[in-house]
Amino acid sequence: MEDHRQDTGNGKAVNLKRWMSSLPAAISTMFKNKTAVLSDSSELRKETVDLGWNEAAARTVISEIEELLRRSAAARSASAGEDYSAEDLQLAEAIAEETRLAGANNISRTAAYLACYQACPELHWAFLAHMVSRNAGWNMTDLQSSRMADAIDAEEKRLTYRFLERCNALIFQDAYPQLRLYMKSRELGASRFHLLPYFHVSRFMRPFWERFWIDRGSALLTVGLIINEQNYIEKRVVRHPYFQKQVTDKLNFRLFSLAGLNQIVFPLSEAAEGDGAAGSKVRRLAGRTVSDFGSLQARIALGKSLYAMLMGYRA
Incomplete structure (x- = not known):
């Protein structure tokens, strides 16, 4: 027992010594x-593009969500129930299987997001999810x-890890079926968003998809998805x-955050002046951390700001 305690103590001492030796480099x-972040942020603010934000659509969606929140638990339960046809169930089961296969690991998830964006470029969130992944x-x-x-x-x-x-x-488990439902809706020429409850997607998202x-x-949907997925992992992880x-409460994790070793970096490109040759692009980098949310309106504003920053737009 004494030897075990001594070994444990020696191990902690070695870890502490290793941590202390890495501290100057981390700082x-x-x-x-x-x-670098301050410098890059200044450059990003010089030239912006209109976000294309539809305030009327945003207000409509907010009103629909607030109405959902006002309903009683019984009313919500009744409205959530759906009578799915055999065709609906076949589609939902196919998407569920696609989600299972594509969600095998981080590499397959990253590729799946990119495939969604390439097939439907209006799904801006799919590109952001690809980059986050x-x-x-x-x-x-x-x-x-x-150094970590x-x-x-x-x-x-x-x-x-x-x-x-x-x-x-x-996030993939929640969001990928939503993306695929839209893609299938577009393919079939009719909305299939009544199937969202099949995948246990929050009722919060249906007004966003119906409006989309x-x-x-794209801007309003992206903001909705940013808020929804952030909230999804906030409670669960x-x-x-x-x-x-x-x-997250460990000192090392906090130091890595301060040092920027776990930042998310998005490359933003714009066409360069000149002959327009392939690969002639100006690259810009940006990153931002979202830590908390307030009211629904505040979340909308925050999501809008984050999306605008990530895409190099003007909110």
Whole structure:
């Protein structure tokens, strides 16, 4: 027993020594990253493009959501029930199987998002999800091949990996069926969003999809999906006691956040002046962290701001 305690104590001492030795480099990286972020943000604000925000459509959707929230639990339960036809069930089961296969790992999820965006470029959120998923993959890789790998032990790596994987897998499980329902609706020429409850998608999203089906307003739908998916993992992972204790409340995790080692980076491109040759693009980088939400109107405003920043638009 004494030997075991001694070994445990020695292990903690080694981890502490390793952490202390990596601290100067982490602090240096933090300041370099923060300086770069400020510089890049200034450049991004110089030239912006109109977001194409439809305020009337947004107000309509907000009113519909607020009406849903006012209904009693019994009324909500009754309205949630759907009598699905055999054709509906066949479509839903096919999408469920597609989701299962495409959600096998982070690589397949990343590819699936991109395929959705390439097939339907109006689905701006699919591109953002593709980029977030790519960044998650890089962060998972960094657990074994960067300064982060030197600063944490094997168990912390495992738990952090599990945290990242859980977040991205849950988002895919919720969002991918929504994207596929839209794609199938477009293919069939008729809305199939009454099938959203089959996939346990929040009632919050149906007004966004129904409005999108009418006017193809990419901005409003993207904001809705940003809010919905953030909220989806907020309760299940970010604020879950297990992950708070094992990951997010740990000093290393907080230091990595301060140093910018777990930031999400989006490359934004615009056509360069000149001969227009292939590959002649100006690349810009941006990143932002969303930590909390207030009222529904505040969430809409925050999602709108985030989407505008990510896409290089003017809100």
